[in-house]
Amino acid sequence: MKLDGSCHCGAVRFSVDAYAPAPYLCCYCSICRKTAGGGGYAINLGAKADTLEVTGAEHISLFHARIDGEESPGERRFCARCGSALWVSDPRWPELVHPFASAIDSPLPEAPAHVHMMLGSKANWVPVQAAPGDERSDDYPPESLEEWHRAHGMLDSGKPEGGKPEGGKADGGA
Numbered sequence: 001m002k003l004d005g006s007c008h009c010g011a012v013r014f015s016v017d018a019y020a021p022a023p024y025l026c027c028y029c030s031i032c033r034k035t036a037g038g039g040g041y042a043i044n045l046g047a048k049a050d051t052l053e054v055t056g057a058e059h060i061s062l063f064h065a066r067i068d069g070e071e072s073p074g075e076r077r078f079c080a081r082c083g084s085a086l087w088v089s090d091p092r093w094p095e096l097v098h099p100f101a102s103a104i105d106s107p108l109p110e111a112p113a114h115v116h117m118m119l120g121s122k123a124n125w126v127p128v129q130a131a132p133g134d135e136r137s138d139d140y141p142p143e144s145l146e147e148w149h150r151a152h153g154m155l156d157s158g159k160p161e162g163g164k165p166e167g168g169k170a171d172g173g174a
Contacts, residue, residue: 040126
């Protein structure tokens with residue numbers, strides 16, 4: 001599925017082909033909450049890095065989160081003008097890019113269920129609005145983006161080989 005996205009101020013626009021486009025995985029870790037999750041969590045999608053096309057790249061800044069005192073190899077891109085979180089990628093999985101659902105302008109498919117992950121590091125003020133049947137995980141869920149989409153009949157068969165491991169682990173801390 002082709003996704004079009006942008007930052008809030010419009011300085012950065014991008015498109016990418018997503019193999020895992022359903023916004024189902026709500027990450028409550030402090031990194032996602034503080035860099036992209038105004039509601040206390042962020043949602044990443046799975047896409048093919050070699051399809052990423054960007055306009056306004058000169059307005060993009062890069063951030064490496066710190067996990068357990070060490071810099072993560074995960075590269076979080078955001079607009080330097082308005083601060084909008086755009087996508088995260090990791091050089092350990094160069095074939096993948098994970099746009100933030102909040103930056104996508106294209107209509108996204110509705111997820112039949114949600115997974116609420118990293119609840120062990122959720123802020124105390126954040127309510128988990130899980131529906132009946134939603135999964136909860138204090139850490140990473142057992143299924144990867146690919147596995148979840150496949151199990152729910154939502155996987156685009158054009159996914160790159162090699163694939164990222166579980167949930168948000170390619171970023172080393174989603």
